[in-house]
Amino acid sequence: MASTETTPAAGNGTGTADGGNAGTAGDIAGLEAGLDALESRIVDRQPWLRTAAAKAFPPLVAIVIVLGLWQLAYHFELKPHYLLPSPLDVAHSLRQKWLEGTLLGFVWTSVSRGALGFVASVALGTVLGLIVAQVKAVRAAIGPILSGLQSLPSVAWVPAAIIWFGLSDATIYAVVLLGAVPSIANGLVAGVDQISPLYLRAGRTIGATGLTGVRHVLLPAALPGYIAGLKQGWAFSWRSLMAAELIVNAPDLGTGLGQLLEQGREIQDMSWVLAAIFLILIVGIGIELLIFAPIERRVLRSRGLLVKS
Numbered sequence: 001m002a003s004t005e006t007t008p009a010a011g012n013g014t015g016t017a018d019g020g021n022a023g024t025a026g027d028i029a030g031l032e033a034g035l036d037a038l039e040s041r042i043v044d045r046q047p048w049l050r051t052a053a054a055k056a057f058p059p060l061v062a063i064v065i066v067l068g069l070w071q072l073a074y075h076f077e078l079k080p081h082y083l084l085p086s087p088l089d090v091a092h093s094l095r096q097k098w099l100e101g102t103l104l105g106f107v108w109t110s111v112s113r114g115a116l117g118f119v120a121s122v123a124l125g126t127v128l129g130l131i132v133a134q135v136k137a138v139r140a141a142i143g144p145i146l147s148g149l150q151s152l153p154s155v156a157w158v159p160a161a162i163i164w165f166g167l168s169d170a171t172i173y174a175v176v177l178l179g180a181v182p183s184i185a186n187g188l189v190a191g192v193d194q195i196s197p198l199y200l201r202a203g204r205t206i207g208a209t210g211l212t213g214v215r216h217v218l219l220p221a222a223l224p225g226y227i228a229g230l231k232q233g234w235a236f237s238w239r240s241l242m243a244a245e246l247i248v249n250a251p252d253l254g255t256g257l258g259q260l261l262e263q264g265r266e267i268q269d270m271s272w273v274l275a276a277i278f279l280i281l282i283v284g285i286g287i288e289l290l291i292f293a294p295i296e297r298r299v300l301r302s303r304g305l306l307v308k309s
Contacts, residue, residue, distance in 0.1 A: 085271045090278065093271040102255075103279075110241060110256035111283060113169075117176030118237040124177065125184025125233060126226075130214060132185060133192035143189070146182045154179035154240035158247045167250040172241065179240030180233040187229010191222030223299050231292045238284045257283070 067087050073079070074086040097103040132139045132146065157178045161171040195218070203217035219226065245258020253259075257280050264272030 089271045090274045093275040106255055106257055106260050109254045114238055114241045117173050118234055121177055121180035125181040129185035129188030133189045146186055149182040155243040158244055167248055171248050172244040175244040176237050176240045180237040183236045184229045184233035188226050191225020195221040227296050227299055
């Protein structure tokens, strides 16, 4: 009888243990499934045409509203017509330049200058940003100066550049560099400051020091801030270029969009002036959307900072 009484007790104990283990395993499985659900996101892929239309619709609506208000201002003569031409007058001016075969030349002159100046600014700004971010004495000495230079209007450098280099391409590129380099350097410094110290210690542990550490640890970890600095650097490059082209005007330099804008002012042709402003705006926005925005989205998505939707 004793053995008969103890056997069920032993059996009950085993059953309880098995049930507890099964419950624990079920809890762990549920937890893992929840974590997987957090990391993954099921997205229904939309047709690219529908996606493009959804993204293009709001800007198109904004453009239509602006053109409508512009046409109303022209119709009610808020300014005389020679001071405020209609959108059709501006379009006619653009068409005339296109038919003359000079429009693409103006755009290419400015874009090529801006691209070359930006590439040089990236090279100088990256080196300067790394030095400022890594060397405390250098940061204390020139960090505030970089911030001050970033806030300085680019046009302020034009008179000094003309005195230094005369009416030449060197003057234009000097203004572009002085306008863009501080923005790129400050962007990289901000990106380095946001790196987790754990990444830097891990890099030193595996022997990634010096230039190797910069290439494989520092720059990749600082990439989001660096990309933001590059975007801002391009904006400053383009603005600086237009400021320089407006003032530095010589036959040997060729005609860019800034010179085109100045020519319109000289002959008091507002259609010409507004057409040049429109081209400057389109080129700046186009390069931002076609080059920098996709790069930024890809970098942020790879870091889990942007969810694809």
